Amino acid sequence: MSAEFDEFLSKFSRLRDQPANSARLSDAERKALDILKATATIDAAALTDLIERHPHAMPFLVSCVGLSQEQLKGELKRLLGVGGWVKIARREPKRLIQTLDLEFGLVEAVSRQHQHSWSFVDVLVERRVWSQHRATASQNTGRQLEDLVEEIIKSFDVPYKMRTRFDGRGNEDAPCDFAIPAGGRNAQIVGAIKGFDSTGSKLTDAVTEVTKVAEVRLPGQYVYAVVDGIGWLRRQADLKRIFELYEQRRIDGLYTKRLLDSFKADLSDALRRLNLLK
DNA sequence: CAACTTAACGTCAGCATAGC
DNA sequence: GCTATGCTGACGTTAAGTTG
Structure with a gap:
């Protein structure tokens, strides 16, 4: 290709800012995570109680069974006919947890991962698995x-x-x-x-x-x-x-x-x- | 067989609307 | 009025197919 084109190519830059190191969480999400952190024993009752008061914990909880936020929305539509988790978490927290537990083994998964002590490498592996899962598995x-x-x-x-x-x-x-x-x-x-x-x-x-x-x-x-x-x-x-x-x-x-x-x-x-x- | 093209699905943000 | 949900379109990454 021409020298002019090469010159033009040399003028390209990256559009996106470097990814932020710490994700921005809303106050509601932070609060929900604080409660989760302080919970000693994870069982169906504990999760029901958590999401009833802090519906914004839902995306975090279902990540334990490999569901992204979008996948969560889709599954809620399929299983319960609703488009979001906030309202149903407040009104029917028990039904919500039971449904997800039956379908994905939510309680056991959250409990296991709650107890697990995570290393730096564990975090790296998780990141890799998620990003790869996104493109390939889909x-x-x-x-x-x-x-x-x-x-x-x-x-x-x-x-x-x-x-x-x-x-x-x-x-x-x-x-x-x-x-x-x-x-x-x-x-x-x-x-x-x-x-x-x-x-x-x-x-x-x-x-x-x-x-x-x-x-x-x-x-x-x-x-x-x-x-x-x-x-x-x-x-x-x-x-x-x-x-x-x-x-x-x-x-x-x-x-x-x-x-x-x-x-x-x-x-x-x-x-x-x-x-x-x- | 490497470079290129086509086509596959998933994530997310922004605005509109509904519901409390 | 404010928040949750509905709707839409832009964008990202990868694999398979094609071509020279």
């Missing part, structure tokens, strides 16, 4: 859903292609997560697979993608969507847009992991109608 959640769907497609012993594009109406094409028997102009059955345990504009992007598939599809093409994950529960406006596509029959099927049996049956019918089965 990739797998979406991939797992893809793999489940791929297994079903495989069971029919037909040619297919994962993560590709297909041609539809006019000169338009669209991305899809699977295509049978192949992508491009040969696609006869296509589908989108969108698993999210968290929220974000990525879910809006996913809806846009599914919408695009529905728009581009040819009359004879079958279109399916498989969605799942607690992220959708917190992004229902986006989920509804996909559901409407299904209600209007602009896509032929909409499934979650627990509905994959129906997907298999519907796919079987479609393959038979298209004479793709051997």
Whole structure:
């Protein structure tokens, strides 16, 4: 590249300030942690008492079972139908603790980690595990859903292609997560697979993608969507847009992991109608 | 096979709105 | 009026796929 470009490159700087060494905690959070620190014995009653008076202890407590703040919000939506922890911690602290304990073994985890004496290295390890978990493990959640769907497609012993594009109406094409028997102009059955345990504009992007598939599809093409994950529960406006596509029959099927049996049956019918089965 | 491109999911902040 | 929750979009990191 040109010398001018190299010169331009040399003028770049880091935008973010160096990360602060000590996280800023609110007074409410600090107070909650002081109480936790002073608690001699951790049991269900102690935690119930703690969160009833100090709901802001919740994100700290659930970190003991590997839940981030966002994951906590998602799980509360799934398990209790609420979007936050403060109100429910004050009103139904017992139910909140019991639910999380049943699902994640919260009390035991907090108790164990409360007693543990932590070394410097322990802290370093924890930091590393969390930051790595964030990026790598999250990739797998979406991939797992893809793999489940791929297994079903495989069971029919037909040619297919994962993560590709297909041609539809006019000169338009669209991305899809699977295509049978192949992508491009040969696609006869296509589908989108969108698993999210968290929220974000990525879910809006996913809806846009599914919408695009529905728009581009040819009359004879079958279109399916498989969605799942607690992220959708917190992004229902986006989920509804996909559901409407299904209600209007602009896509032929909409499934979650627990509905994959129906997907298999519907796919079987479609393959038979298209004479793709051997 | 290294460089590059595309696409995957998660975290968080900011503003709007609801609820006490 | 203040706090909790709802809604939205920008941003971060990594893996898989592509290309020369």
